Amino acid sequence: MGDHLVRGEEFEKNADKKLNGWGLFGSKYEDAADLLEKAANSYKLAKAWDKAGVTYVKMANCHLKSDSKHDAANAYAEAAKCYKKINTNEAASCLEQAVNIFCEIGRLGMAARYYKEIAEYYESDQNIDQAIAYFEKAAEFFQNEEVTTSANQCNLKVAQYAAQMEQYDKAIQIYEEIARQSLNNNLLKYGVKGHLLNAGICHLCKSDVVSISNALEKYQDLDPTFSGTRECKFLADIASVIDEEDVAKFTDVVKEFDSMTPLDSWKTTLLLRVKEKLKAKELEEDDLT
Template identity: 30%
Template sequence: MSKSPAQALLEKADKKANSLSGWFSSANSKWEEAGDLFQEAANAFKVDKMFKEAGDAFAREAECRENSKEISEAADAWGNAAKAYKMGFPQRTLPAVCDALCSWPHWQSRCRLSAGMITHLTYSGRFRQAAEREKDVAQVHLRENNDLRKACESYERGADWYAQEDAVVMAHACYKDAADLHADLEEYPQAIVGYEKVAEYSLSSNLTDTVSANRNFGKYSGQDPSYPARAKPSSCRTSLKRSAGDSEAFTAAVVEFDEVIKLDNWKTGMLLKIKRTLQAADRGVDPGIM
């Protein structure tokens, strides 16, 4: 049975990668040539719709690029490998795909693909792309493993890299997500730091210009017939503050607040934690052992 063009290119690439450097060529040129051949093989496999094999070949190309110190090209190769694997396994997330495909001895981590991409993107100064990958990794940690700690770390790295590229809106969205996770982990000082970053940006943003806000407030409140029934957020916040230390008063204030500004699931969960702490204090019980 004759070999397909893709398989023939793959074998040629393997032979080049495993060869010794000759008298008239350097090790660096060997890896460059092997990387080019693995890339050709990967694209040929894609033509044949053999996406798992294409992903393997792109990943082999990435290693060759690493060996020849082609940092930007290595990042691209890792990215192409991830795309090919996703095409081959559309119902599976990247970590699950990596679990199934980690047949190489040196692939010790199921996130090797993501880590490889991010490392080389940052080394080549492509911080916005690295930030996008970090955000993807954070979401995978949450969906696949419910690992709040690792997701939080990825969001914070992504936020820092977005900030370096002056992508302030994306940066502060990631800081907000990280702060929410710190709060879920009951790391309130770290959560406060994150929220303060977001608040400081919001206060300095043109979107929160007080003159425009006051002008538009009058305009749109007059157009909204339901406005009078919902015009009490400041009094509700005052009620929440005054109810501190009284679990029953706190519950009543939360109900009142929810009628004005609907609470989402995350805020509801945090308020329940506060309520349990107040109830424990009412009974003289340490909330940490509830």
């Protein structure tokens, strides 16, 4: 490890000499960038991630000076990979620089990809507000580039986290829109009932029986096959249980559905919220009698 570190420092020192010396037609920046790339690779081998990140940023600046914008963006992306191991905010900041350059040179597909990556950095760091913001940006860019599948993936992340943060209307809007889009696509139409189920569960969290009933009618108009699905029956049964304010029945309906179609942790969390509200109502009724 020590050898790699020493070698990296040597390459970096030589790069600095190049930058401080004379060079024709910007060639000193190209030469320095080559040396900095070797320095960064040596730092990576030494697992000196901070040094590697700093070096890639210096390399990006050299590329910008010699007007090699694409190479500069790639250097920022490499810096982000190094910082990702030690500092999420720094990694996101470097990728943001890459995105700005890719937007400038019209590489919007790359910009979308890196916005999604920034979102994933924040997601792994449990910074959900920032994750949502960047998944939304990525979705918008993917949509502009007509990469619908990737746009949907990002929007589904936004819906997932919005619902977790009790922003149910926002989540419902996304799930319903993706269901609507998917109906006309042979590859995606099989996911429609799942999106409508997620939207329905968000409606349940609002504890508004009228809203749930209206939503179910709307979903059956949108997709006539939905009325015959287990998902539709489940939502209708839960709606009627909420109307009856029967916690025991609620548990039975959820258990039965889960035995046939296992619920993931997101659905389980939201359904537990519904159950807690139902319990609170039941206790209220008991206190009044």
